[in-house]
Amino acid sequence: xxxxxxxxxxxxxxxxxxxxxxxxxxxxxxxxxxxxxxxxxxxxxxxxxxxxxxxxxxxxxxxxxxxxxxxxxxxxxxxxxxxxxxxxxxxxxxxxxxxxxxxxxxxxxxxxxxxxxxxxxxxxxxxxxxxxxxxxxxxxxxxxxxxxxxxxxxxxxxxxxxxxxxxxxxxxxxxxxxxxxxxxxxxxxxxxxxxxxxxxxxxxxxxxxxxxxxxxxxxxxxxxxxxxxxxxxxxxxxxxxxxxxx
Numbered sequence: 512x513x514x515x516x517x518x519x520x521x522x523x524x525x526x527x528x529x530x531x532x533x534x535x536x537x538x539x540x541x542x543x544x545x546x547x548x549x550x551x552x553x554x555x556x557x558x559x560x561x562x563x564x565x566x567x568x569x570x571x572x573x574x575x576x577x578x579x580x581x582x583x584x585x586x587x588x589x590x591x592x593x594x595x596x597x598x599x600x601x602x603x604x605x606x607x608x609x610x611x612x613x614x615x616x617x618x619x620x621x622x623x624x625x626x627x628x629x630x631x632x633x634x635x636x637x638x639x640x641x642x643x644x645x646x647x648x649x650x651x652x653x654x655x656x657x658x659x660x661x662x663x664x665x666x667x668x669x670x671x672x673x674x675x676x677x678x679x680x681x682x683x684x685x686x687x688x689x690x691x692x693x694x695x696x697x698x699x700x701x702x703x704x705x706x707x708x709x710x711x712x713x714x715x716x717x718x719x720x721x722x723x724x725x726x727x728x729x730x731x732x733x734x735x736x737x738x739x740x741x742x743x744x745x746x747x748x749x750x751x752x753x754x755x756x757x
Contacts, residue, residue: 514565515752516546518556518579519572523692526716526741527570534749553578560604568752569599570745573687576612576638583608595641598748609751612642615744620646620712623733628681628710632657634698635686636665639714643683655679668699676704682727684713689721697722707731716741 517527531545548559553575560566571579576595580586583596589610590596596608631654633643640656647654655675656665676682682705688696700723705711711727714737724734 512565513543513567514546514563515543515568515570516548516563516566517570517572518548518550518559518575520549520551520574522547522549522572526738527572527745530742530745531749534745550575553582556582560601560606564604566601568601568748570748571597571599573639574637576641580608582606589613589645593641593645595638597638597642597744598751600751609748610642611744611747611751612639612740613645614747615740615742616642616714617646617649618743619735619737619740621650622739623710623735624650624681625708625710625733627708629653630679631655631681631683632671632675632679634682634684634688634700637685640685643685643714652681671701673701673704676701676709677706680706680709682709682711684711684715684721684723687715689713689718689723690715691717694718695722697726700726702726702730705730705732709733710735713737714740 517525525547528545528547535543576597579596584605585607587609590608593610596610598609598611600607629652631647631652633640633654633656636656636658657668658665661667688698705727709732711724711732712735713721713724715721716736716738719736728734
């Protein structure tokens with residue numbers, strides 16, 4: 512039985528496990544299963560690989576998309592350029608890292624992107640943000656990173672002004688804020704400056720509409736959650752895991 516899985520912490524609800532279970536059933540794939548591996552520390556990855564020699568591939572979620580890099584035997588170009596990995600292919604005990612977030616995010620973003628979305632705010636600076644930064648740069652969209660603390664590479668949330676919101680009509684949340692079960696959480700943004708010209712994208716998919724998206728929708732903005740992005744990246748992972756197989 513071929514085994515695939517997801518590593519992260521916590522794994523309170525897994526899109527990936529449900530998605531692949533339904534995919535295997537729908538497509539009549541009987542020799543594969545997909546499991547969650549909740550690792551309280553990334554150092555537990557080596558033991559997981561040893562304990563499950565039938566493992567052929569892993570998806571990687573919060574908070575390990577960057578820390579997993581030191582466990583890889585090889586990296587594709589996207590991982591090297593973004594500094595983040597969310598997909599691993601395992602062959603003969605060797606781990607090769609890929610970044611399918613880039614493909615998933617780009618396909619999902621471009622479906623609703625409009626000419627006025629030339630400046631963006633990226634909320635968060637973690638592993639998921641690395642894929643977003645790569646896609647925006649590729650599409651010549653200028654971005655400003657926003658974090659809880661001011662740094663050389665980001666502004667702090669309390670520094671965001673209505674004028675900055677007006678200038679940046681694309682706003683992307685890469686943090687888990689607002690994700691189930693903490694559905695009442697929201698980042699401190701001056702939402703009063705959001706207009707129908709804005710596009711708010713939340714990488715969170717559960718709930719389908721976070722408070723971040725609801726606030727944007729109330730102001731007439733275009734909104735998008737992370738569900739379609741996850742579908743795209745899951746299918747890309749499946750392609751990677753099966754590439755080269757007879």
